[in-house]
Amino acid sequence: MAPISENIRGALLMMGGMCAYTVNDAFMKALSDEIPLFEAVLWRGVGAIICLLIMCRMMGQLRFDLPRREWGLITLRSLGEVGGTYFFLTALFNMPIANVSAILQSxxxxxxxxxxxxxxxxxxWRRMAAISIGFAGVLLIIQPGGxxxxxxxxxxxxAVACITLxxxxxxxxxxxVPSVFVALIAAVGVTMLGGIGSLFTETVPFTTKATLQLLGATGFLICGYIFSVTAMRWGEISFVAPFRYTSLVVALVLGVVVFGEWPNMLTIIGATIVVATGLFTLYRESRYRVRRVPVPSGR
Incomplete structure (x- = not known):
């Protein structure tokens, strides 16, 4: 069996990360019925920090001796994570999950x-065409979604701008630079956002239902952190990035099953286009890899 290319490995990690992030989003949206935004972000972040810290210790990835350049990049990435979290969750708490996810497919x-x-x-040009067609599919979803x-x-x-950064x-x-350590620093930044915001909002006690929802959100958030950080470090961004479209499919399914948000025909057509472009990109990478594998010469 031929080894998996860096691009395909990155694509699989991206798909896993997007599934995890979207399930986390569903838990957070359900949680918004009872718990304010900043309080939910704070306590979800505390759980994420504890789990990621344990993972870092077990894997020997607590690396505070990194060069100044790497710390600068980690800090800049964490600021993007904080901004993306705030803007995305604010939109998610006030819009249907499929609509927010559709906008993020840009x-x-x-x-x-x-x-x-x-x-x-x-x-x-083939990848650019596939991405452009996928974006056209996203527009089909945004327009009829109301x-x-x-x-x-x-x-x-x-949020799109922050996550791009x-x-x-x-x-x-x-x-x-260890991926889990990068995720830990990002989680610290997001948790600080929740803590500062909670100082200016009224806190609400957690019910058993809200606690379970928070635990679910935390678990899937950790998976999303690790998968997404690792995915962007394998393969070309132009190849890996289109597999973010996985979150759209998951969001549409969760919208129907959990929140009763039924997509119309144009939404389904748009989602089909988005999935097709991702599969086409994967097909192109597989063909390209076959051409690169040298044929052994006979003796």
Whole structure:
């Protein structure tokens, strides 16, 4: 069996991360019925920090001796994580989960273009065409979904900008910087956001239901952190980024099953286009890898 290429490994990690993040989003949206935003972010973050700290200790990944350059990149990435969390969750608490997820599907385009501009990564016309067609599918979902560009839609777009920054910055890090440690620092930053915000909002006691929802959100958030950090460090961003579209499919399913948000026909068509572009990109990578494998010469 041929070894998995870096691009395909990154794509699989991205799919896992997006599934985890979206399930976490569903837990947080359900939690918003009882718990204020900043309080939910605070306590979810505390749980994430504890788990990630234990993982770092067990894996020997607590690396405070990193070079100044790496600390600068980790700090910049964490700021992107904090901004993305605030803007995204604010939008999520006030919009249908599928609509917010649909707006975030512009990320493959913004991340790939940013990588081409700032990191000089090549972007072939076939991948660019696939990403553009996928983005057109996202537009089909946004328009019929009834999510007019109000304040909360703008918050979702601001989240896109912050997450783009986060993912481009992590690409500049050395692979010697442990992924779990990067996730831990990001979790500390997001938890500080929740703590500061909680000082200015009224706290609410947790019910048993809210506690279970918070535990679920925390567990899936940790998986999302680790998978997404690792994914962006394998393969080309222009290849890995389109697999963010996985979150759209998961969000549509959760919207129907959990929140009773039934998509219309145009939404289904848009989601189909998005999935098809991801599969086409995976197919192109597989063909490209076959061409690169040298044929052994006979003796």
């Amino acid at each position: 990320l493959p385009l913004t991340v790939s273009l940013s990588a081409m501009i700032f990191l000089n990564e090549p972007l072939g 999510a007019d560009f109000n304040l909360f839609s703008m918050y979702a777009l601001a 986060r993912d481009v910055v992590v690409r500049r890090m050395s692979r010697d």
